[in-house]
Amino acid sequence: MAYKILVVDDSATMRALIKRTLTMSGLEIERLCEAGSGKQALDLLTKESVDLILADINMPEMNGIEMAEQVLANPATCRIPVVVVSTEASQTRIQELKTIGVKGFIHKPFTPEQIRDAVVEILGACHAEHV
Amino acid sequence: MNLNPLRRKCFLKQVVDISDAKVSSNPEDTLITYSLGSCIGVSAYDPVCKVGGMLHYQLPSSKQDAPGGTVRNPLMYADTGMEIMLKKMFSLGAEKKRIKVKIAGGAQMLNDNDFFKIGKRNYTVIRQLLWKNGMFIDGEDVGGDAPRTLSLAIQDGTVTVKSRGEEKTL
Numbered sequence: 001m002a003y004k005i006l007v008v009d010d011s012a013t014m015r016a017l018i019k020r021t022l023t024m025s026g027l028e029i030e031r032l033c034e035a036g037s038g039k040q041a042l043d044l045l046t047k048e049s050v051d052l053i054l055a056d057i058n059m060p061e062m063n064g065i066e067m068a069e070q071v072l073a074n075p076a077t078c079r080i081p082v083v084v085v086s087t088e089a090s091q092t093r094i095q096e097l098k099t100i101g102v103k104g105f106i107h108k109p110f111t112p113e114q115i116r117d118a119v120v121e122i123l124g125a126c127h128a129e130h131v
Numbered sequence: 132m133n134l135n136p137l138r139r140k141c142f143l144k145q146v147v148d149i150s151d152a153k154v155s156s157n158p159e160d161t162l163i164t165y166s167l168g169s170c171i172g173v174s175a176y177d178p179v180c181k182v183g184g185m186l187h188y189q190l191p192s193s194k195q196d197a198p199g200g201t202v203r204n205p206l207m208y209a210d211t212g213m214e215i216m217l218k219k220m221f222s223l224g225a226e227k228k229r230i231k232v233k234i235a236g237g238a239q240m241l242n243d244n245d246f247f248k249i250g251k252r253n254y255t256v257i258r259q260l261l262w263k264n265g266m267f268i269d270g271e272d273v274g275g276d277a278p279r280t281l282s283l284a285i286q287d288g289t290v291t292v293k294s295r296g297e298e299k300t301l
Contacts, residue, residue, distance in 0.1 A: 024265045026228065111258075113267050 002030035003123060004048070008041040008055035008064065009034075009085070014108075018054055018085065018115060025116040027123065036060075038067030045077055052123055054106075054115075057086040057093075065100070072101045081122050085110065142284070147172070150207040152186040154219040155285050163282040167236035169250035171209070171257055171273070172281035174233045174301075175216065176288040177225035183285045184220045188212040190249065191256035209256045232261060233270035233290045233301045235281040250274070270301030 007018045015034045022032060033048060035041035039061040041053065053071065057064040068082045083104040084097055094105055104118045147153045147164040155162060162185040164172045169189075176183040186206065190196070193208040205211035220230070237254035254273050261268060272279065272292045280293040290301040 024267065111268075112262065113269070116267060 002028040003051040004031045004033065005029065005119070006033045006035065006041060006044065006048075006050040006053045008036075008038065008053060008059070008067065010036050010056065010059040012036075014056070014085075021112040021115045022119065024112065025119065027120065038062030038064055038070075041067050042070055045071065045080075050080060052119065053080055053082045054085055054119070055082060057084060057088050065096070068097070068102055069100050083118055083122060085115070142286075147185045147187050149187055150189055150204050150212075152184060152206050152212055152216040152219075154182065154184040154216060154223060156180070156182045156223050158286040160285045161282055162285070163280065165280045167279040167281060168238050168240045169236070169253060171234055171236040171253045172279070173213065173216070173257065174235075174281060174283040174290045175220060175225075176231050176233075176283060176285075176290070177220065177229045178231065178288050179226070179229050180224040181285060181288070182220050182223045182225040183283050183288065184216045184225075185281070185283055186212045186216045188253070191252045209253060209260060213257075213260055227264065227266065230266065231269045231288065232266055233283075234268060235272045235279045235292045235301070237273040238275050238277060238279070240276060240278070272299070272301060 005022060007015050009015050019032045022029060033044060035044050037059045055064040055067060064084055071077045071080060071082060081103040084102050085106045085108060087108045089107045097105055103122050106114050106118055142161045143159050145153050145155060145160050145162050147162055153162050162183060164185055164187040170187055173186040188209045189207050191209050193202040193205060193211040196202055202211055205215055234257060237250040239250050270290060277294045282291045292299055292301055
């Protein structure tokens with residue numbers, strides 16, 4: 001199965017890093033989309049369907065938490081797993097993310113292996129659920 | 132003494148010295164390197180064609196040794212050592228996308244002068260090298276202040292690290 005993954009981060013460098021890691025990961029990738037803010041991501045999701053979203057928290061226009069809340073509240077997108085990639089790693093924040101239904105959390109700075117392992121695990125679990 | 136030839140079969144230890152690399156496709160071989168302090172031992176294994184390699188490098192970059200010139204022992208450095216080891220593995224049928232890399236070492240030894248931070252630099256450079264080549268680190272035991280022994284069984288790719296009497300599989 002080939003996957004479509006959306007990377008949401010206001011830093012173009014960070015988006016490029018994550019996209020390169022995903023390309024290296026051995027996963028079959030159909031398309032890697034990117035957005036520079038939560039709002040851009042939501043706009044993109046009206047036109048594109050994706051299998052996974054990797055999103056930062058602190059972004060202009062709309063942060064990653066607001067974006068995740070809207071994605072997970074929308075019946076059209078609520079089945080897309082959201083993984084947050086952020087420097088904000090307090091227990092309060094992680095609990096908040098779990099409460100809204102975020103599937104995973106990766107702390108910045110991350111190693112490429114952390115991104116690969118989280119994505120492979122989550123996509124693998126989702127694929128198994130839908131088989 | 133056990134004279135039964137079937138029961139005498141044992142795995143052959145191929146010792147990788149300091150500033151050395153070995154590659155093998157013999158399933159009876161175990162590549163092993165001792166005395167990893169600030170040095171880093173790199174184990175690379177292709178599970179499909181069962182080709183393995185091990186490098187024990189001392190320093191991060193050959194460019195600091197001989198800028199623009201000939202390096203005396205390329206296996207002393209991460210950059211030139213990795214290139215040589217991987218090329219040998221490729222010649223035996225290994226493919227980059229399949230290779231599992233595991234590393235150990237990069238310690239800050241108690242008798243080291245902290246000034247040069249060789250262990251940390253050795254670790255940083257292997258990360259950079261692998262990233263540039265699109266390869267991941269699939270297991271690591273790095274840092275701290277303990278010496279390590281790293282071994283790779285060619286038969287199944289099992290990588291073991293021994294340190295201060297304790298052994299673990301990466």
